[in-house]
Amino acid sequence: WLDAPVGYLASFKAYCAKKGIDFEAFLADPQAQQVHFIGKDIIYFHVLFWPAMLKFAGAPYRVPDHVYVHGFLTVNLEKMSKSRGTGLDPLKYLKLGLNPEWLRYYIAAKLNAHVEDVDFNPEDFIARINSDLIGKYINIASRAASFIARHFDGQPAPYSATQFPSSEAAYAAAERIAQAYEAREFGKALREIMNVADNINERFDQHKPWSLAKSSDPADRRLLHEVCSDALTAFRALTLYLAPVLPQTASQVLSWLG
Secondary structure (H helix, E strand, C coil): EEEECHHHHHHHHHCCCCCCHCCCCEEEEEECCCEEEEEEEHHHHHHHHHHHHHHCCCCCCCCCCEEEECCCCECCECCCCCCCCCCCCCHHHHHHHCCCCHHHHHHCCCCCCCCEEEEEHHHHHHHHHHHHHHHHEEEEEEHHHHHHHCCCCCCCCCCCCCCCCCHHHHHHCCCHHHHHHHHHCCHHHHHHHHHHHHHHHHHHHHHCHHCCCCCHHHHHHHHHHHCCCCCHHHHHHHHHHCCCCHHHHHHHHHHHHH
């Protein structure tokens, strides 16, 4: 259970009442964890006074299991300020028709387990989204799926560990990525994921499927089928790894993959 202190604890209590959940039993459950996420400007209250209040309030309240502290979000290396007109307006961002998951990805790619400020730069934001999510991630499905749809009636080849090296390598990275997420090294997790994406794209390009598609040789056709199926299977692994940061995108992709 992820909870920002004070306000969200009250909000969760109201949610439990609405959904018929036993609030006190939920908090008392030893399997339930309280994880507080706070900004660096309110450390004193939330690591000294608030835990003391919870401890002496008695059951079902208890001291949080973890308190994670983040730095500030700056824009072009400047502190956000209404008076100076510097900042990032989420409502304006949405009004412009921009995908909120792009911003989630951009910020996550800069987060680590240390208390450091995160800077938003519009040019860097556009470049990273185009490079990582479009140029590396979505590009895999776009290229591979078109060949499978056009030449193999949309049916991927049967899975084979020896013929699907990209997929094997992608799923082998699961533990490293999971550990980075668990340690709140979100930037490291996303770098690992994009390294996997680079390797998938590299193998895809090495086999030149656009040339294989022109061949009438059965061996080339079989290789085309395997290479494209391998890329799509590995793309599924990438989607699972990106799901914590891109939940809606991941849901849509997995539905499309069936």
